[in-house]
Amino acid sequence: MQSESARVTTAQEAKYRVQYPNSQRRAVKVIALDPPSAQMIDELAKKEWNGATFFRALSFASDAEPGKTNAGLNAWLNDLAGRALDLVSEVASSDFIVVVSAAGEDARSVSVIADACTAHHKTLVALVVPGEGASDADVSASMSHLRPYARMLVIAHDADYITAMLTALRA
């Protein structure tokens, strides 16, 4: 007699898998940490996404110093329309956070975002995009800034990868 495993792993049986949406729309917040990556996400934002929203700038209140751990969470994001939005509220209402950093640019602001993620138990994924002319030292410097905070750190050699990753994550 054919075993159950043999019977159920055929292409024929695959047709009987229950067809339904097995997850809900998720809120992915994509944050550019610097001007070059802000340009990238400007382009990304023009595409069609499930629930992803994009922020292209980060400004901090004077009592929060980027790069210092435990910096105050009184920080602000700008959406693509230029509206100031509260970082903590945005993180709190997200499912996870993706930060994008151009290699060699100042990525220290990730620490404040990471604090917000920690406070609200959100995963932070970091992408470093080397860009043209970026040196190994630039990439290393960016990774050093991001490493302590990111659950997943990726060097994406082309901006297309950001699209691929966000699509894969159903963003």
Next chain:
Amino acid sequence: MPLTLRKRAGERRKGRMFMLRKEQNDYLTQTDPGTPMGDLFRCYWMPALLSEELPEADCPPVRLKLLGERLVAFRDSEGKLGLIDEFCAHRGVSLWFGRNEECGLRCPYHGWKFDVTGQCVDVPSEPAESGYAKKVKLKSYPLIEKGGVLWTYMGPPEKQPPEPEYEFCTVPLNQTFMTKRLQESNWLQAMEGGIDSSHVSFLHRGDLSTDPLFKGAAGNKYNMQDLSPVFEVTESDGGLLIGARRNAEDDQYYWRITPWVMPCYTGVPPRGDHPMHGHFWVPIDDHSCWAWSYDYHPTRALTDHEVDSMKAGKGIHVRYVPGTYRPLANKDNDYLMDREAQKAGRTFSGVEGIGMQDASLQESMGPICDRTKENLVGTDNGIIMARHRLMRSAKALAEKGVIPPGVDPEHHKVRQAALLLPRDVQYKDGAKEALKAKKGVRQTSV
């Protein structure tokens, strides 16, 4: 191009909730002749058979299927290797029934004979002087022997790359051990398991302390203490490097770095002085693949105990149905599921052995995993990037003839590594030398 690819090519995307669209899944998983991924695979040397399958001149031929093509391999009277179309050009008889004699494989039906290049050298019904035989030739592919493996290249002859230089096949034969097993699933879901480092702490957790080819390594404790590794993925010349980092003492991180070389080679980070191991996943057809499993040590012969363990199915190897390369635990016997062992924690899934723990779950996905329904998370970026590189490379090959990563033998000279690094040191810097295959230099392992 297969119907499914043609059919899907013009379809509009109907929604954004798909993780990987159906046509993308088809693109990545179909490797028959004429498919984009099939063309990509045909840029590389791939393991085809074990040397032991053609042990001597004039031994019995072996039939095999690779990338959706049915072939027969034989070693002729002079020891030359041949890999040719399985079927006789006369009436379509399988040449597996052929007589391997006097430098050729002779069809038992009407006596037509073919040499290792597929050239017909004898048609008994026609006068030899007629030259009839010279006008008949079966498709053939080169077959070379290296490191106990018979490798083939199935692409255009004018684009045949230099021979493979993976370290396991360049060390002396007493330092290397290779097996293969049939996996009854598409190659991609099998390969993706090899670059999915986060499953080890769950699925294989019972084996780290008991398997003779894993236990005793100092690094094992970090795996067990820290079940939430942090990952870094970066492209390498030949594919990817996937680093998994766990906390260690003295302000250090324990790094396990997995190389993936396109399209289907991976190295598992080593443990202690145990031999290093890894895999190739070579498509048979779209519903099955060969999972090749190597073990080697760069600087010493494998011990009898190690080889005996590998033959007994320990480590990443498996025990077989006698006389075959099909695992003894397979879908026909529900993988010898042991619920008591699962409940007691001796195995996490109830299936014994690392190889079959992986294979059983990957086969349970179905012949071709439906990726439109999966929900990937951030730590799956190794898988996401591998798919991205495969698709990008296949497209560049199809549109511009760009030779894909992993063809250049220099790309093969990469090693897996496991090491402790200060927390402020990048693994790509701190492990730079450890990730290079160097003759006579021991692996970097904890």
